[in-house]
């Protein structure tokens with residue numbers, strides 16, 4: 001199995017703070033990982049290293065067989081799909097949904113004078129249909145609901161057919177219906193033939209889509225546990241990670257957690 005991500009003792013230090021602390025972790029192309037941890041644990045920083053957006057202060061990060069520090073990150077980034085709310089804020093509100101997805105092929109956020117091949121337009125339309133957005137193709141991105149915007153961000157990341165997909169809290173702030181719809185789409189994507197290695201960051205076990213088979217728990221920049229989800233996602237591990245005694249339920253591939261504090 002080819003690894004798409006390998007961290008060896010990766011640390012990130014900013015302003016004297018050790019945000020990631022000697023993280024060693026491997027993701028294979030066939031694996032779908034969920035990264036869970038409390039606020040400030042270092043999840044976004046971990047994903048930024050994986051997206052080749054920042055370099056480790058020490059240790060070695062190998063992404064798609066390229067080692068950060070020895071590679072042109074601009075080339076490498078074109079092979080990685082990344083969806084995050086920080087990235088979404090850079091998307092022009094007045095651009096159409098079709099163009100927001102289409103412009104991913106040129107790694108730009110707004111349409112200017114580029115000319116696109118019919119094949120790109122057809123692919124964008126197909127991706128929009130797969131993510132149940134085809135009826136919104138001509139609407140302005142900024143006029144969509146939060147749930148619709150989240151799906152557009154993921155469709156944009158899918159557009160380039162990435163070898164590694166990174167999702168930073170894709171279900172945050174969604175209502176129950178929108179969350180469930182998104183999780184169903186993510187589950188379908190995760191198990192689809194030819195899907196890339198996927199890493200999804202979340203705060204909530206309820207947001208883990210079925211089909212995600214691995215979990216990494218992080219606290220204070222350090223890995224608390226990592227591996228197959230059935231071994232890692234236990235009430236004890238989760239309680240230690242979030243610093244609160246929890247009970248955890250697992251039913252039909254989905255999880256729920258509740259505090260045991262009365």
Ligand SMILES: Nc1ncnc2c1ncn2[C@@H]1O[C@H](COP(=O)(O)OP(=O)(O)OP(=O)(O)O)[C@@H](O)[C@H]1O
Pocket residue numbers: 014015017019037038039040041042043044045046203
């Ligand atoms: N450039 C920086 N300089 C100093 N501290 C930083 C910097 N970037 C992040 N931090 C700190 O590092 C810690 C981890 O941040 P990070 O955003 O990775 O955590 P997170 O797990 O994604 O948090 P959240 O769940 O709240 O989004 C936080 O305490 C944050 O304040």
